Amino acid sequence: MITSLQLSAFISGLFIMALVVSVVLISERKDGISAMFYSVSGLAFISGFWLIGATILAITLAVRAWLLYRQQGRKVLAIRGGLLLAQLLLLGLALAFTLHSAWLAMVPLALQMMAFMELDSDDDEQVLFDQSRNEFDDHTFPVISWSQAVMEYNQWRDDNPSQVAMIMIQVEGYEQLNRLLGQEFGELILMQSLARINQYAQQPSVLNLQRNKNKNPEVFQVSPLCFGLLVEIEPQSHSHEQLARQIADSIHKPFNSRQGVIELTSRIALTKAIAKQTPLDDLVQQTFKTIEFNPSERVCVYNAELEQMAKAHRQQLKELTTVSFDSDFELYFQPVVATPGNKIMYVELLLRWRHPERGVIDAREFIQDLREVGRGYKLAFYVLERAAEMAMALKLDGLNIPVSINLFGEEILHDEFVDFAERMLREHSLKGGDLIIECPLPVFMSLDDGLLSLLTRLRQVGIHLCLDGLGDTPLFLAKFPRVNLDYVKVDPTLTAEVDYTSGNKALLNGLIDMHRFLKAKVICQGIESQAQLSYVKEFSIDGVQGFLFTHPLRSDGVLGWARQWQHKLQKQEMPY
Structure with a gap:
């Protein structure tokens, strides 16, 4: 059975501990004053000084009422009003009944707990206020959190x-x-x-x-x-x-x-x-x-249609987590044709997904989702190995035609990828330049010094580099001195229409001359008509690519297609 003396000692210990905590909080410039006064009031009640305890409680409640009056937030106002009413109710109960001093101390103890709870709420508000500055380092931006x-x-x-x-x-x-x-x-x-x-x-x-x-x-x-x-x-x-x-x-x-x-x-x-x-x-x-x-x-x-699209997107993400590279993916190719002469400069591998319901899907429709589910890194290894096998097959057939693949994102640029590329060249008896990696312009734009050094290593082990999408933004020009390129592909938007105006020709000439000065071969892509071909040839480019020569074809037919192309060239016939 707990005696009143034991209860008094226990509650006194709680008040003393709370008093120490309140002093520490005040020393850290936090609002622990009310909790401190409740502790003092409780100790006064336990000691039998009811009048002093009641006076301290009354003063504390008055101060808090004033703070309540100053508060402008509607919800916060309601919460503090509820706490105030609860405090008044507990004080009324304490004064209305004759209770042992230990039981009377329960009142300031409860009030003290409420004060600490309110202190946590104030801390949360302060955190929100601090966040309202912004999330950009230590600078003040004109934004609301x-x-x-x-x-x-x-x-x-x-x-x-x-x-x-x-x-x-x-x-x-x-x-x-x-x-x-x-x-x-x-x-x-x-x-x-x-x-x-x-x-x-x-x-x-x-x-x-x-x-x-x-x-x-x-x-x-x-x-x-x-x-x-x-x-x-x-x-x-x-x-x-x-x-x-x-x-x-x-x-x-x-x-x-x-x-x-x-x-x-x-x-x-x-x-x-x-x-x-x-x-x-x-x-x-x-x-x-x-x-x-x-x-x-x-x-x-x-x-509302976007909800259906979002549902389909979630389904695609789910399917890509289990898709098989060997049985569900397929590689196509499209040639880059040298000008003049119409020789095959190299063939570019293009990834396709043979979907059981949607048919053949272009890589642009799912490659970002594949990266999102964490399989972009493995796919890069898979495609690079298939490219090495194709380059070796072409070489064994007497066709010295390099093969290129696209680098889908900077996350695959690791030492392991460079080591793997070097091993593919060695195991398939390929020389430098037989494999080409095409990097879209956004990938180049996002590279830091460490990733740029990895691109340099790729080139040192024998992988040639191609920029895909020249002309997409002029800001890229500031990075060109730091990247050694072997090929540059002009963005199709610059050659989509035949434009002989001086402004357009000057722009193309400037871009092409700059990269020719940097010893990179310039390729115009998106060529679909003879008029476009005649137009881009005026800029003395090195190669062209587009539907005029062929649509993407299945990679398992590359040997037969290349032999036929070479045969027509030997007979001095137009190969396309």
């Missing part, structure tokens, strides 16, 4: 039946600016872009998610380079679409700098819903789906 946006939006939508539209802005090109021009300059450009967006956020229909409503509205941060605005709209209104286009135009305005004219790009997604029925998380998920399934549109709008 995701946590604050969720809290303010939920408070607004509780009693609001209106429709709300979300504008999600995904900034692109920031990482490239960091690599090429430095982090400080990149952050300056990003801040200027955010300032431009926030100018458009001053419209009355844009929700102000600031804690202090006297401050101007700002975008909130969804992820490091994704930002959002919420707009209250009327039914059948399209004002949010107009605002999205204005923001897109503002981001694409160029910035003048010492390094030249610089610009970021953006992709913007729109969605709308009934605010009371739709959490902010749902709006964000809809905008991400919109961007994912509309890769070529600068401003795109969410629709």
